[in-house]
Amino acid sequence: xxxxxxxxxxxxxxxxxxxxxxxxxxxxxxxxxxxxxxxxxxxxxxxxxxxxxxxxxxxxxxxxxxxxxxxxxxxxxxxxxxxxxxxxxxxxxxxxxxxxxxxxxxxxxxxxxxxxxxxxxxxxxxxxxxxxxxxxxxxxxxxxxxxxxxxxxxxxxxxxxxxxxx
Amino acid sequence: xxxxxxxxxxxxxxxxxxxxxxxxxxxxxxxxxxxxxxxxxxxxxxxxxxxxxxxxxxxxxxxxxxxxxxxxxxxxxxxxxxxxxxxxxxxxxxxxxxxxxxxxxxxxxxxxxxxxxxxxxxxxxxxxxxxxxxxxxxxxxxxxxxxxxxxxxxxxxxxxxxxxxxxxxxxxxxxxxxxxxxxxxxxxxxxxxxxxxxxxxxxxxxxxxxxxxxxxxxxxxxxxxxxxxxxxxxxxxxxxxxxxxxxxxx
Numbered sequence: 001x002x003x004x005x006x007x008x009x010x011x012x013x014x015x016x017x018x019x020x021x022x023x024x025x026x027x028x029x030x031x032x033x034x035x036x037x038x039x040x041x042x043x044x045x046x047x048x049x050x051x052x053x054x055x056x057x058x059x060x061x062x063x064x065x066x067x068x069x070x071x072x073x074x075x076x077x078x079x080x081x082x083x084x085x086x087x088x089x090x091x092x093x094x095x096x097x098x099x100x101x102x103x104x105x106x107x108x109x110x111x112x113x114x115x116x117x118x119x120x121x122x123x124x125x126x127x128x129x130x131x132x133x134x135x136x137x138x139x140x141x142x143x144x145x146x147x148x149x150x151x152x153x154x155x156x157x158x159x160x161x162x163x164x165x166x
Numbered sequence: 167x168x169x170x171x172x173x174x175x176x177x178x179x180x181x182x183x184x185x186x187x188x189x190x191x192x193x194x195x196x197x198x199x200x201x202x203x204x205x206x207x208x209x210x211x212x213x214x215x216x217x218x219x220x221x222x223x224x225x226x227x228x229x230x231x232x233x234x235x236x237x238x239x240x241x242x243x244x245x246x247x248x249x250x251x252x253x254x255x256x257x258x259x260x261x262x263x264x265x266x267x268x269x270x271x272x273x274x275x276x277x278x279x280x281x282x283x284x285x286x287x288x289x290x291x292x293x294x295x296x297x298x299x300x301x302x303x304x305x306x307x308x309x310x311x312x313x314x315x316x317x318x319x320x321x322x323x324x325x326x327x328x329x330x331x332x333x334x335x336x337x338x339x340x341x342x343x344x345x346x347x348x349x350x351x352x353x354x355x356x357x358x359x360x361x362x363x364x365x366x367x368x369x370x371x372x373x374x375x376x377x378x379x380x381x382x383x384x385x386x387x388x389x390x391x392x393x394x395x396x397x398x399x400x401x402x403x404x405x406x407x408x409x410x411x412x413x414x415x416x
Contacts, residue, residue, distance in 0.1 A: 052214070052293075054210075054211060054214060054297060055211060055214030055215045055217070055218060055293055055294060055297060056210035056211050056212070056213050056214025056215070056217075057214065058210075084218060084289045084290060084292075084293045085289040085292065085293075086292075087289075087292045087293040087296065116303075119303065120303060120307065139200060140200035140201075140203065140204060141204060141300065141303060141304050141307070142200075142203055142204035142207040142208070142300075142304065143203070144203070145207075146207045146210055146211055146297075150200065150203075164300070166296050166297075
């Protein structure tokens with residue numbers, strides 16, 4: 001196996017898979033999340049490979065079931081496999097996915113260096129999804145799920161989640 | 167080879183399983199909402215990692231065993247975790263101290279395991295290493311915060327580090343399976359991680375204005391299945407459901 005970040009998804013399946021969303025972030029399609037690594041039609045059946053965001057992500061089983069259901073509705077029997085390699089990274093979230101996160105109230109990930117600075121040195125760079133102010137501070141490095149940290153905005157006083165870099 | 171690999175994987179996975187269970191015990195009992203959530207999030211990461219290891223171990227065993235059997239149906243002496251991770255949540259400083267002393271090791275270990283010539287182990291390590299770097303940030307941050315906090319928080323943090331210190335050297339102990347796997351290019355030679363481990367720990371302790379323990383007496387045994395009394399209680403909790411209702415699923 002070679003290290004690659006290329007996805008291999010058949011064109012005809014894209015619109016079907018785009019309808020499946022992350023159960024914990026319903027506005028985010030699994031395609032925009034980047035967890036679908038391949039989806040191929042082999043002898044009429046679909047073989048899908050998905051990769052977890054975090055090892056312990058409890059959403060993966062549900063996502064697998066939702067994919068099977070969506071494909072069945074589109075007329076395909078399918079098999080969904082979980083793969084760990086290459087490891088998922090927040091870089092795979094698409095620009096549309098980042099926009100969806102922000103609209104939903106979750107600040108999208110910064111780059112890894114900035115990520116360390118906001119989480120450890122309390123630098124103010126994360127933009128509040130509510131009022132866009134960057135006068136924001138970390139409340140907890142771990143938030144409502146493993147992939148997020150908890151922040152608060154000192155201008156509009158709203159607490160919000162920040163999607164950590166991985 | 168097969169047996170050594172199986173035991174080697176259990177040696178890695180049991181640390182995460184037992185520490186994950188310890189942290190899970192804080193669910194709803196953390197000192198603040200944020201730390202409660204952080205500890206259980208770390209626990210969840212560790213359990214996720216354990217599943218990858220045990221699924222692989224079950225495949226290697228090649229019999230009817232499943233990942234759940236390996237997690238739930240072994241006796242105390244069959245668990246190969248280091249003594250450090252089974253130590254109780256005496257207070258928040260102990261929880262943080264235990265986490266910190268393990269995280270520094272865990273991150274260094276996984277960084278090396280990425281180079282394993284066993285493909286599955288290297289892939290699992292590549293996944294886990296990213297998660298564990300967050301664990302280490304969290305625990306280091308709290309060691310410094312408590313060390314530099316009030317006289318009470320400093321005293322408790324110091325007590326935790328000094329008490330848990332005796333369990334640190336075991337992280338670098340090698341079982342026969344470990345040695346064999348290092349020889350095969352599968353395992354990590356943990357003895358080579360020791361110097362960096364202590365210098366990293368010492369650096370953070372200095373930043374936390376804490377004293378570096380001087381004791382040279384270290385307790386070992388966990389990796390060979392000889393545990394402290396705390397593990398039995400932890401397992402009776404962990405295994406309760408499978409012992410009471412054998413083979414139950416939900």
